[in-house]
Amino acid sequence: MTLPAIIIGVVISTFYGAAFHFWKGGGAGRLLLYLILGWAGFWGGHLIATYLKWSFDSLGALHFGAATVGALIFLGVGYWLSWVEVERK
Numbered sequence: 001m002t003l004p005a006i007i008i009g010v011v012i013s014t015f016y017g018a019a020f021h022f023w024k025g026g027g028a029g030r031l032l033l034y035l036i037l038g039w040a041g042f043w044g045g046h047l048i049a050t051y052l053k054w055s056f057d058s059l060g061a062l063h064f065g066a067a068t069v070g071a072l073i074f075l076g077v078g079y080w081l082s083w084v085e086v087e088r089k
Contacts, residue, residue, distance in 0.1 A: 014038065016038040016042065020038065020075045
């Protein structure tokens with residue numbers, strides 16, 4: 001993995017988290033949540049694609065397609081789980 005690929009990955013995953021926050025809204029806590037979910041999903045998708053040797057829409061050393069799918073899955077599931085309310089008795 002090259003340094004430019006890492007920088008591009010960080011920028012793109014940060015954009016995904018910020019764009020999701022812009023779309024769904026929320027405060028600073030939600031922004032932080034979406035950024036962390038975007039980073040984790042992006043790099044998780046990249047690592048899974050590297051491990052399974054998938055070459056779906058690669059951008060140099062970065063498995064861009066799988067990383068994007070991973071980020072979208074993490075953001076969607078994280079958004080869904082963040083709205084679960086706990087009943088207090």
